[in-house]
Amino acid sequence: MITLILGTRRSQLARWQTEHVAGLLQVAWPGLVCQVEPFTTRGDQTLDKALPEIGGKGLFTAELEAALRNGSIDLAVHSLKDLPVEDAPGLTIGAIVGRADVRDVLVARNGWTLETLPPGAVVGTSSVRRQAQLQAYRPDLTFRTIRGNVETRIRKVLSGEYDATVLAAAGLQRLGLEEAISQWLPLEVMLPAPGQGALAVQCRADDTQTLNLLAAIDNRAVRAAVTAERAFLQALGGGCAAPVAAWARQDDTGLLLMDALLASQPGTSAPGSSPAVARVRGRDADPYALARRLAEEVRRRLDAAAASRGRSPLQGKRVVITRAAEQAGEFSQRLRSLGAVPVELPTIQIVAVDDLAPFREALERLAHYDWILFTSANGVQVFWEQATVLGREALLRPEGARVRVAAVGPATAQALVERGIPVDFVPARHTGEALAATLEPVQGRRILLPRAAQGRPEVAKILRARGARVDDLPIYQTVPAPIDEAGIQALAQGVDVITFTSGSTARHFVAALRQESGLDLAALCRQAVIACIGPVTAQVVGELGLPVHVVAEEHSVDGLIQALVAYFEEEGKT
Structure with missing residues (x-):
């Protein structure tokens, strides 16, 4: 024996x-x-x-x-x-x-997700890998060291010592602690440690x-995958102190497919900026050859970022902001911080619809709904104004029983959080269709959908097809904002970028310029990069006959800025 x-x-x-x-x-x-x-x-x-x-x-x-x-x-x-x-x-x-499961998970108070954590929320992590990736996604978060076993870290969050922490999903699964998970972090946001x-x-x-x-x-297949991941770490000379991440697996052809990441150390970038992050993907039969090739590539990318540090790709670029005036301030501030010159040219105004009686009736019976779905920050603003007037906002507060709330993306979620409204669900893809298709459960549930009068009907259609009872209520509308003489002069001086954050901003921009005989719209758009916040907006812009150069993957102002930075970085290489 x-x-x-x-x-x-x-x-x-x-x-x-x-x-x-x-x-x-x-x-x-x-x-x-x-x-x-x-x-x-x-x-x-x-x-x-x-x-x-x-x-x-x-x-x-x-x-x-x-x-x-x-x-x-x-x-x-x-x-x-x-x-x-x-x-x-x-x-x-x-x-x-x-x-x-290789993923990391978020454990947070109040069921917060990475998108709905309040600005400045304290996240406990002792991992520079996690901090660098979180900071790239949410640069406003505050990070503090956290130590102890899995149960201790969860307890520190639930007791209020931290707002959230990030842990390996595998540990919580093995301990039967899945109920503590607020969010499974997508691999697009958080790549795991080698071998996780x-x-x-x-x-x-x-x-x-x-x-x-x-x-x-x-397990030979797993050994091959983790060998590639650890070889990547070894090729970088990295260890626990290096912001290194890697995830390898066999693809359908039997080759190893690996996503890998190297970031600058948190705190080494310019004050107020996020760590530089280089992420690459490759395939090979040999785990060591794959690791060496990807290590060389991420080093090259970070070296290029370091060489250009101090000069933003947007430096000196004149960027037109066409969204409503009350929403342009933060966008302008972010652009200025990157050296750009914002040109605020609001083409729309956000106003409540003329007849709010159906919406007010819905607010009176708000407690009867299971979910409220918000598809824009504008909808949050008008909804909150009316709910406050009628004294129904308490039903959205975290104290006691309340209606559950879903948001289409991080910007909408942030608008809710700023008003003290917890957000229960944000889809992985930030579109109305994804929100309607992935919200669970909906069969037989009462859902209130406050939206723009010009909004598309797809969200309500998908929800009804899934068995939900939907009150689809237009509560606000966008109306044209006239472009004044100062705006016309700003355009006449020449611009480098024109941004559109909705189909209505594009439609009213084109209509306003066509009415202005002194400007050549076609020439203006040929000279400028046209950037859209997402594919729906890009489709409208294309239908208007304008070229589209940039479409943000993350459908938010932050995502739009990141897409512009990437576009001009790539342009600078050619």
Whole structure:
């Protein structure tokens, strides 16, 4: 009878992982005896500092590795992401035993998501990888070090010490703590650490018997993927202190497909700016060749960003803002911070519809609805004004029973949060169609849809097709705002970019300029880059006969600015 002694850290998660490996071995080798020996590592004892300050990943493995070398244990079970990329002297990874969900998740008070966290919210993380990616997506967040096991970090959030924290989904799943998850972070927003979700079994390199036993539970496909990820980290010379992320998997052809990321260290960019982030994708049969190629590419991109630091691609560009005057201020401020020259030329005004009686009746019976869906920040503004007049806003507050609220995207969600309204759902794709198609559950539910009078009917149609009872109520409309003489002169001076944040801004812009005989609309649009906040707006612009050069992937002002920066960065290379 063979007996194996498995070393483990004392946390509940580490114990679960070790028992899981023991179970796999005993299924593969009936009669095998597995004994578990718990250890306390230095990383478990030092909880008041971030990992890079006290030594990095090896803090969680040193005691276990010493026990392996002296023969007091035969195996040590680790989360692979906690292991340094270089094998410790005399030791090796004998098995990679499968992989859980690689994603990170947000645990937040009030059920907040990454899009609905209040401005300046305090996010606890000791990972520079997570901080760099979060800061690129939400530069307004505040970051503070957080330490402790999974349960401790969740408790610190729920007690109000932090507004949110980010954890590996695998840990919460293994502990049965999925109910604590506020949001599964999309891989487009948050790439995982190399090896995240995989379990590694470490043993002595010369222990032939144990290596043979481990071969029965080794997952070759997962090993190939994590080998590429760790080789990428190794090629960058990175460790726990480097903002490095990677996710590899086999594609339909059997090749390895890997997304990889390298960011500048948080705090090294210009004050008030986000870390520079380089993200790449590649395919190869050889994990090491793939890792080297992607490492070279992300280095090159970050070096190029560093070389151009101090000069924004938008420096000196005259950018026309056509949205309503009351919404242009933040857009202008963001452009100025990047060295651009905003030209505010509002072509629309937002006003309530003439007959608000049906909407006011809906507000009176607001408690009867299951959901309110907001498809724009303008809708939030008019809705709030009317709800306040009628004293119905309390039904949207977080205290006690309330109507659930969904927002089409981060800008709309932010407008709600600023008014103290929690947001329960934001779709991964920020379109009305995606909101209607992915909201759950809707069968038999009463839904209030306050929207623009010029809005498209698709959202209500999709919801009704899914069995929802929808009150589709136009509550505001966009009307033309005349372009004054100063605006005409600003256009006549020449502009570099014209932005459209809705179809109505484009329609009224074209109508106003066609009425102004002194300007050649075609010539103006040939000389300028035309940028749209999303594909729906771009479709309207195309139907008006104008070229479209830039369409934001993230349908918000931030997304539009990011798309413009990327466009002019690429133009500068050619």
